[in-house]
Amino acid sequence: MEWQFFLEVLVGGLLAGVMYSLVALGFVLIYKASGVFNFAQGAMVLFAALSFVSIQAMGVPFWLALLLTLVLMVALGVGIERVVLRPLVNQPPITLFMATIGLSFFLEGLAQMVWGTDVHGLELGIADEPFDVAGVFISKFDLFAAAVCGTLVATLALFFSKTKLGRALRAVADDHQAAMSVGIPLKHIWAIVWGVAGFVALVAGLLWGSRLGVQFALTLVVLKALPVLILGGFTSVPGAIVGGLIIGAGEKLAEVYLGPFLSGGIENWFPYMLALLFLLVRPEGLFGEKHIERV
Amino acid sequence: MNPHRKIGDVILQAEAISLSFGGVKALSNISLEVREHEILSIIGPNGAGKSSMLNVINGVYHPQQGHVVYRGKTRERMRPHEAARQGIARTFQNIALFKGMSVLDNIMTGRNLKMRANFIQQALYWGRAQREEIAQRAYVEKIIDFLEIQHIRKTPVGRLPYGLQKRVELARALAAEPSMLLLDEPMAGMNVEEKQDMCRFILDVNDEFGTTIVLIEHDMGVVMDISDRIVVLDYGKKIGDGSPDEIRVNPDVIAAYLGGSH
Amino acid sequence: MFYRESGQFKSSYAADSAIFTIAQDRVFIAALLALSFVAVPGLASDYLLSGILIPFLILSLAALGLNILTGYAGQLSLGSAAFMAVGAFATYNFMIRIPGMPLLLALFLGGLCAALVGVAFGLPSLRIKGFYLAVATLAAQFFIEWVFTKFSWFSNDSSSGVISAPAMQIFGYPIDTPASKYLLTLAIVAFMALAAKNMARASIGRAWMAVRDMDVAAEVIGIRMLRTKLLAFAISSFYCGVAGALYAFVLLGTVDAQAFDLHRSFQILFMIIIGGVGSILGSFLGAAFIVLLPICLNLLGQVFHGAISTQFLANLEMMLFGGLIIFFLIVEPHGLARLWQIAKEKLRVWPFPH
Numbered sequence: 001m002e003w004q005f006f007l008e009v010l011v012g013g014l015l016a017g018v019m020y021s022l023v024a025l026g027f028v029l030i031y032k033a034s035g036v037f038n039f040a041q042g043a044m045v046l047f048a049a050l051s052f053v054s055i056q057a058m059g060v061p062f063w064l065a066l067l068l069t070l071v072l073m074v075a076l077g078v079g080i081e082r083v084v085l086r087p088l089v090n091q092p093p094i095t096l097f098m099a100t101i102g103l104s105f106f107l108e109g110l111a112q113m114v115w116g117t118d119v120h121g122l123e124l125g126i127a128d129e130p131f132d133v134a135g136v137f138i139s140k141f142d143l144f145a146a147a148v149c150g151t152l153v154a155t156l157a158l159f160f161s162k163t164k165l166g167r168a169l170r171a172v173a174d175d176h177q178a179a180m181s182v183g184i185p186l187k188h189i190w191a192i193v194w195g196v197a198g199f200v201a202l203v204a205g206l207l208w209g210s211r212l213g214v215q216f217a218l219t220l221v222v223l224k225a226l227p228v229l230i231l232g233g234f235t236s237v238p239g240a241i242v243g244g245l246i247i248g249a250g251e252k253l254a255e256v257y258l259g260p261f262l263s264g265g266i267e268n269w270f271p272y273m274l275a276l277l278f279l280l281v282r283p284e285g286l287f288g289e290k291h292i293e294r295v
Numbered sequence: 296m297n298p299h300r301k302i303g304d305v306i307l308q309a310e311a312i313s314l315s316f317g318g319v320k321a322l323s324n325i326s327l328e329v330r331e332h333e334i335l336s337i338i339g340p341n342g343a344g345k346s347s348m349l350n351v352i353n354g355v356y357h358p359q360q361g362h363v364v365y366r367g368k369t370r371e372r373m374r375p376h377e378a379a380r381q382g383i384a385r386t387f388q389n390i391a392l393f394k395g396m397s398v399l400d401n402i403m404t405g406r407n408l409k410m411r412a413n414f415i416q417q418a419l420y421w422g423r424a425q426r427e428e429i430a431q432r433a434y435v436e437k438i439i440d441f442l443e444i445q446h447i448r449k450t451p452v453g454r455l456p457y458g459l460q461k462r463v464e465l466a467r468a469l470a471a472e473p474s475m476l477l478l479d480e481p482m483a484g485m486n487v488e489e490k491q492d493m494c495r496f497i498l499d500v501n502d503e504f505g506t507t508i509v510l511i512e513h514d515m516g517v518v519m520d521i522s523d524r525i526v527v528l529d530y531g532k533k534i535g536d537g538s539p540d541e542i543r544v545n546p547d548v549i550a551a552y553l554g555g556s557h
Numbered sequence: 558m559f560y561r562e563s564g565q566f567k568s569s570y571a572a573d574s575a576i577f578t579i580a581q582d583r584v585f586i587a588a589l590l591a592l593s594f595v596a597v598p599g600l601a602s603d604y605l606l607s608g609i610l611i612p613f614l615i616l617s618l619a620a621l622g623l624n625i626l627t628g629y630a631g632q633l634s635l636g637s638a639a640f641m642a643v644g645a646f647a648t649y650n651f652m653i654r655i656p657g658m659p660l661l662l663a664l665f666l667g668g669l670c671a672a673l674v675g676v677a678f679g680l681p682s683l684r685i686k687g688f689y690l691a692v693a694t695l696a697a698q699f700f701i702e703w704v705f706t707k708f709s710w711f712s713n714d715s716s717s718g719v720i721s722a723p724a725m726q727i728f729g730y731p732i733d734t735p736a737s738k739y740l741l742t743l744a745i746v747a748f749m750a751l752a753a754k755n756m757a758r759a760s761i762g763r764a765w766m767a768v769r770d771m772d773v774a775a776e777v778i779g780i781r782m783l784r785t786k787l788l789a790f791a792i793s794s795f796y797c798g799v800a801g802a803l804y805a806f807v808l809l810g811t812v813d814a815q816a817f818d819l820h821r822s823f824q825i826l827f828m829i830i831i832g833g834v835g836s837i838l839g840s841f842l843g844a845a846f847i848v849l850l851p852i853c854l855n856l857l858g859q860v861f862h863g864a865i866s867t868q869f870l871a872n873l874e875m876m877l878f879g880g881l882i883i884f885f886l887i888v889e890p891h892g893l894a895r896l897w898q899i900a901k902e903k904l905r906v907w908p909f910p911h
């Protein structure tokens with residue numbers, strides 16, 4: 001019984017972790033291709049979910065609403081690249097980071113101004129009911145979310161390794177010159193990456209939105225993804241996944257086994273402390289290589 | 296003849312240094328000696344490991360094998376700021392000035408080691424803090440005069456042309472009153488006139504202050520002219536060590552240099 | 558015409574490294590101080606004092622603190638509000654637990670506690686840099702917020718967790734009117750701003766900027782990374798801590814962890830970006846801007862009386878702040894402080910165009 005309960009908590013944590021990975025993935029995509037730590041990813045998640053439910057509320061059917069939101073998110077991503085990031089090219093990374101903090105405020109204000117501040121429900125048609133696997137109860141919805149994330153990651157992995165465009169995107173991360181030689185202008189590549197990040201934000205927004213309700217608090221998922229990022233590294237897709245799993249499981253286990261001794265509410269800071277302690281032992285992160293600054 | 300110019304005893308020995316980055320062997324089993332007051336040049340083709348050698352000497356890189364003995368003391372994994380405290384200063388191959396600061400502040404930073412006032416005295420700009428600031432400023436002005444950069448004193452370093460930036464970097468290193476000065480390609484990218492100026496400064500520093508100089512330089516004319524001794528590296532190995540006349544006729548060096556990229 | 562430095566020759570290094578090298582600047586600052594210490598408390602309305610000037614001064618102090626760490630030492634922090642909270646709660650506990658504790662001493666000790674906590678959270682800066690460190694400072698933000706909400710010992714076991722600040726007095730004079738509160742805040746902020754300026758132009762300030770601009774070169778020139786970074790964390794947190802204590806005692810009248818949430822940290826970060834990263838003056842300009850903008854928006858709302866909902870204004874405010882941050886980063890990364898400097902340069906040579 002005891003270990004069964006433990007297992008339940010662990011699996012629940014791992015599945016929640018997948019949801020963190022999903023948001024972290026949006027960061028990694030943009031960071032890899034343009035070196036920008038996009039703090040506004042959370043705002044993009046809110047923007048996506050809010051747009052989707054509002055379009056749906058106008059009576060537009062599910063799939064069409066999804067398509068329209070996708071178009072909107074890609075347009076948003078491309079627009080951000082154009083208006084905010086292109087003028088800041090060659091600025092220090094910290095400046096770009098601060099710009100995305102500003103962007104996040106802007107988008108949160110914009111989303112609520114256009115779509116209102118009401119909390120919307122979002123129904124994806126998957127009941128959030130427990131489901132018995134050899135005596136361990138797992139949420140159906142969590143399982144579904146994990147499956148969606150898994151598919152998304154697999155698709156992205158295939159896209160990056162098998163398509164010409166994907167390879168060009170990867171090359172950008174390693175070497176801008178090499179990317180240019182593939183024949184795709186850098187600025188197009190960046191626009192595409194921001195578009196893809198908009199798409200990932202949409203998926204995350206739908207999953208998180210149906211979980212928490214579509215509301216302002218959705219932007220806070222960014223705060224869940226940050227410890228995942230410093231654990232897994234900003235440039236590693238596997239890092240985002242494994243980091244998400246570790247943070248998700250660690251958080252749930254700590255909540256259940258440590259929480260009672262600390263009078264609860266530790267989920268806000270625990271992932272950060274976990275990631276921080278890990279970094280102190282291994283500053284290069286989970287999958288990073290040790291790097292000695294060249295002078 | 297200046298008394299300093301007499302080359303003294305060995306003050307620094309690098310013993311069997313090996314350093315690698317991942318699979319790249321930057322230095323393999325290098326030993327070399329530096330004598331007091333001399334000008335030692337390290338030469339070699341691109342990627343030979345010259346900069347890495349300087350980085351080992353002042354503690355920026357830590358070799359996997361071998362060690363450095365400075366003035367009789369063997370040091371283990373020494374940090375760069377400790378090397379600075381022992382009197383070793385340097386300039387960098389890619390200019391490493393403090394971009395957000397003026398020329399004066401950059402050079403004043405070189406004197407930070409000489410300042411003892413604590414932060415409370417500094418916050419109140421009181422007593423020792425004030426006295427030190429003014430005394431050190433006077434010393435810095437001497438260096439500014441010496442390197443002929445009076446006119447750009449208050450300019451942010453980012454706005455200076457390349458040649459002047461290199462000069463300011465030398466000034467910052469000199470401000471620490473080093474007994475040993477490591478210069479990584481101080482004349483790279485300069486025109487003939489600027490090179491001549493820089494040569495003159497290096498010789499003057501060596502002459503007037505008796506500073507020991509370890510210099511990396513690609514311009515063979517300059518190297519042959521001003522060096523007392525030359526060490527040649529190639530692919531992380533030492534292939535020559537001797538006076539300019541000896542190096543000029545060393546068959547390995549000729550093969551590496553003339554056969555290679557030069 | 559009157560803003561000229563011609564005829565003013567500096568005859569010593571002391572004069573050349575003074576804070577205000579131009580005589581007119583010295584006159585200006587003296588007049589400003591006289592105005593704010595003598596004229597303002599007598600003439601200004603209570604609203605102007607409590608609603609604008611006091612928040613402006615306190616937030617300027619917090620911005621100064623963050624600017625020391627981020628602007629001078631180059632270590633981005635997203636947790637300044639947490640250190641404000643430490644200052645506020647520590648000061649409160651010194652006040653109520655030690656009978657007869659003088660206010661100024663309690664403020665100082667509160668700042669000191671914040672400094673200690675700042676050092677603890679600054680320790681990782683030696684191993685991790687940049688974004689990783691910025692994210693790590695969020696750990697401080699969330700952890701400290703949690704500590705003060707969860708452990709009622711810090712709020713003297715009051716049931717609501719919200720506690721009213723004890724009455725203040727200095728040398729027997731009660732600090733209870735807006736004017737006296739303003740004067741107390743002004744005196745502390747003026748003194749600490751001067752201290753910050755002095756540090757910025759002395760060897761510690763140069764060490765900070767050196768670490769910020771090129772850490773390897775800084776270490777090679779003999780700067781000790783550990784000492785320099787931790788000192789920046791300590792002093793910055795001290796400033797934030799004192800600001801937090803003033804925020805709780807002078808402005809709010811209550812000590813409440815909610816007042817020091819992540820949003821406050823961002824607000825202070827925005828102040829230094831808009832005002833000027835790495836500028837003492839910029840901390841003040843940025844704070845003024847951030848305090849005044851919502852007030853102006855509210856006035857605008859009143860003009861359109863009812864046509865604009867408060868919700869709309871709140872969203873508009875978010876968009877404006879966000880947009881302005883981006884605008885400043887793109888157009889003038891050195892913020893209002895640089896614009897001020899440019900204006901002064903122009904004035905120097907006016908009316909002769911250069």
Ligand SMILES: Nc1ncnc2c1ncn2[C@@H]1O[C@H](COP(=O)(O)OP(=O)(O)OP(=O)(O)O)[C@@H](O)[C@H]1O
Nearest residue numbers: 292293294316319321340341342343344345346347
């Ligand atoms: N920090 C580092 N990380 C990884 N590899 C390094 C690092 N520093 C040097 N190397 C490698 O070590 C080798 C020697 O480099 P080094 O900079 O010492 O050469 P060098 O002789 O100074 O060449 P150059 O004339 O181009 O300056 C090179 O292959 C270089 O790529």
Ligand SMILES: [Mg+2]
Nearest residue numbers: 345346347388
């Ligand atoms: Mg080199």
